[in-house]
Amino acid sequence: MNSAAAVWGKVLSLLEEEMTSTTIKTWFHDVRAIALEESRFVLCSPDPLNRDVIRQRYLPAVQKALRELFSADFEVLVLGEEELSSYTGEETDNDFLPGTEEYTFERFVVGSSNKFAHAASQAVASKPAGYYNPLFIYGGSGLGKTHLLYAICNEIRRNTPDVKIFYTKGENMANELIEAMQNHLTPEFRAKYRQVDVLLVDDIQFIAGKVATQEEFFHTFDALHQANKQIVLTSDRPPREIATLEDRLRTRFEMGLLADIQPPDLETRIAIIKRKAQLLDFTVSDEICEYIANQLKSNVRQLEGAVKSMRAQCLLNGAQPSLATAQSAIRDIRNDSQPVPITVERIVNEVARTMNVTPEDIRSNKRSAPISQARQVAAYVVRNITGLPMKAIGEEFGTRDHS
Ligand code: ADP
Ligand code: MG
Secondary structure, eight states: OOSSSHHHHHHHHHHTSOOHHHHHHHHTOOOEEEEHHHHHHHEEEOOOHHHHIIIIHHHHHHHHHHHHSSSOOOOOEEEEEHHHHHHHHSOOSOOTTOOTTOOSSTTSSOOOHHHHHHHHHHHHHHSTTSSSEEEEEEEETTHHHHHHHHHHHHHHHHOOOTSSSEEEEHHHHHHHHHHHHTTTTTHHHHHOOOOOOOSEEOGGGGTTTOHHHHHHHHHHHHHHHHHTTTTEEEEESHHHTTTTTEEEEEEHHHEEEEEEEEEOOOHHHHHHHHHHHHHHOOOOOOHHHHHHHHOSSOHHHHHHHHHHHHHHHHHHHHOOOHHHHHHHHHHHHHTTTTTTOHHHHHHHHHHHHHHSSSSSHSSOOOOOHHHHHHHHHHHHHHHHHHHEEEEEEEETTOOOOOO
């Protein structure tokens, strides 16, 4: 039982004796154990809100569990993804995720639907801040925006390893700022974003409607732009269609180059399927490639998923790729793309996040105005979305009268 993950499993089962399974699910569901050292246990909690709550409320319980297991005292560290790399002693100043090395320009299949965005990305990678600044790439989900951002990072890193590249997601940036503001670390946040040479923000649409984040990003943008640093942004739609995006940000987003990615045409879809199969050492006939390409039209992620699913079936059953395996792969993908059901837990978490309270607060008896208000909003949304009877909702929030 000495691997960190195994220890974490034991800790969780001890925690179950102390708290409800909802509490554990809410706060610990995405926690991973990173390292078990001499007298230190290191965890990673990717979500900043969860991380805060664990740090503030649950560390003693974790320490107690460790004491029970080892009869010794441990210091418990809870890190975010972005702190992990510094912990393990690798490059520090980057959110850049491991496992993204394979997203290169070489592996990006170019067709008429994406050749403009691809060429613009290559230009930016070959000479940051030399051509278009910012480069704003937009298009629907699963069409290759993130792939292009990673490809830019990888290419720049390969050509000029000294350049400071910072990749982040709009949502993470917003969360990080909230956390910084709560902990009076806004200057640190600012410094971190302004010392980079290339800033890439994926899914920037998430900052729309968030006043403080937009304000902060506006100043960061200007500081970097004036210092001739490259900025690359992606979004699921063009700036003018992002509702509640401040005007001054919209004009800035539009002042470089706007490049859209459209869903791939049949020919490109076939080429992508072939390429994905080839990368997996998996041979699929032209006929089957074409069949899949005709069935899945709007999303490259799905094409990739179909190839992987077919390959898995063939490996498991020793079958050859056939129309039948293709059909069943396509069926899997289609079922997969059904929206995730919205649970009470998700609603409570979202409302808590949006209204700056904790899910625990919402479920508590606390009567302070912000918490009561959040509780009412949560109950209202739960009622409207799930159609649960009021009594059940009251129970969910601690058996109270919700008239
Ligand atoms: P988005 O960020 O636009 O939602 P992603 O970049 O995450 O989409 O792409 C989804 C998946 O499809 C990724 O695995 C990516 O490698 C693949 N993909 C998208 N477009 C292409 C392309 N033109 N060539 C090869 N793979 C692609
Ligand atoms: Mg993406």
